[in-house]
Amino acid sequence: MDFPKDGMPEFLRFPECQRWTVYNQYKIYTPTEAECITMSRDSGLTALTHFLQDEHVWVDPNSGISRIYNPFTEAPELFLEFAALGRTEQPRKDKILDFLYRYGDIFNEHGHQSLKIGQWNKGSNVTELHREARLCYYALRLYEGLFNNSTEALKTRVCDLLSHLIECSHIPIVVDNDENNGVKNGSYTDYLPLEVYIQRKLLSGQIIDTASFLLVNVINQKVHNMDMKSPILPICFYRFDYKNKKSLPAFYMTWVVPSLLQAIWLLFFLKITGQIEQEYRICPVCEEPIIKPRKNQLYHEGCRQVYHNRIKREVLRLWKEGKSIDEIAAETAIDTEKIKKWVKKGRV
Numbered sequence: 001m002d003f004p005k006d007g008m009p010e011f012l013r014f015p016e017c018q019r020w021t022v023y024n025q026y027k028i029y030t031p032t033e034a035e036c037i038t039m040s041r042d043s044g045l046t047a048l049t050h051f052l053q054d055e056h057v058w059v060d061p062n063s064g065i066s067r068i069y070n071p072f073t074e075a076p077e078l079f080l081e082f083a084a085l086g087r088t089e090q091p092r093k094d095k096i097l098d099f100l101y102r103y104g105d106i107f108n109e110h111g112h113q114s115l116k117i118g119q120w121n122k123g124s125n126v127t128e129l130h131r132e133a134r135l136c137y138y139a140l141r142l143y144e145g146l147f148n149n150s151t152e153a154l155k156t157r158v159c160d161l162l163s164h165l166i167e168c169s170h171i172p173i174v175v176d177n178d179e180n181n182g183v184k185n186g187s188y189t190d191y192l193p194l195e196v197y198i199q200r201k202l203l204s205g206q207i208i209d210t211a212s213f214l215l216v217n218v219i220n221q222k223v224h225n226m227d228m229k230s231p232i233l234p235i236c237f238y239r240f241d242y243k244n245k246k247s248l249p250a251f252y253m254t255w256v257v258p259s260l261l262q263a264i265w266l267l268f269f270l271k272i273t274g275q276i277e278q279e280y281r282i283c284p285v286c287e288e289p290i291i292k293p294r295k296n297q298l299y300h301e302g303c304r305q306v307y308h309n310r311i312k313r314e315v316l317r318l319w320k321e322g323k324s325i326d327e328i329a330a331e332t333a334i335d336t337e338k339i340k341k342w343v344k345k346g347r348v
């Protein structure tokens with residue numbers, strides 16, 4: 001089922017302002033040393049040689065365009081899809097390519113157009129792309145953890161996100177406005193690296209507050225791309241509307257979203273502030289979202305069997321401990337007939 005268009009704020013619906021291009025050809029490739037030297041020389045930026053010798057996304061714009069789309073109206077699940085790329089510790093090329101073919105590259109597509117191998121233009125660095133996906137993944141897990149997890153589990157998620165931020169060197173400075181620490185001589189003067197602030201807050205034991213604070217700081221930083229100083233900005237524009245036999249200007253507001261990565265974070269921002277609904281459900285086995293689940297779908301396709309086996313092992317373990325069928329049923333909420341069947345088989 002598609003996302004209801006009415007759910008998206010009006011100013012994000014203008015297709016002419018929020019469009020991203022998907023090309024017909026992408027590849028993930030590490031240029032040879034000779035190719036790196038040629039590219040650096042051609043671009044006049046010789047310092048690039050070393051930097052180019054990484055695995056990058058390469059785009060062939062001559063292959064033509066397969067899709068031009070507005071993620072806010074056509075792909076509101078984009079945040080979830082991108083976060084899923086960060087689920088594994090190492091980048092998975094097949095998954096990344098699959099994402100590129102559906103949504104395009106995450107950074108500004110005109111960023112490195114002067115760098116080419118043959119027809120192919122240089123796109124994102126694969127390690128960086130995966131790092132960004134992993135940040136989304138940890139942020140999503142932290143958000144989910146706020147509502148249905150134990151204090152200890154939530155603490156782990158705070159630490160996961162924080163250490164990943166440090167790994168990415170994405171540590172913003174925050175104003176320490178805790179009453180006891182921050183206000184000095186009547187003004188807020190204590191600026192701290194986020195990391196120090198969070199660690200201090202963790203010690204105070206206010207885990208939900210700490211987690212929420214971390215989450216909004218990460219979102220604000222990523223949405224507005226503070227490192228690269230290209231925030232999302234509201235702008236005014238006009239179009240001519242034909243009324244009473246006259247063309248008259250009509251004025252509109254829209255937001256300029258510079259990169260697809262910022263669009264991805266903006267979707268998450270819209271979700272957690274309750275401005276859009278996204279159809280997903282957290283799978284109890286892997287704790288990852290199932291995007292657009294079927295009506296009665298509780299697990300990912302691959303997770304159902306894992307869940308089944310896990311429960312079965314638990315039943316057999318309890319049986320070996322000497323528990324009765326009724327006791328096991330009470331403990332695991334599994335039907336007694338099913339338990340009998342498993343126990344009978346398990347005994348052989």
Ligand SMILES: [Zn+2]
Nearest residue numbers: 283286300303
């Ligand atoms: Zn699952």
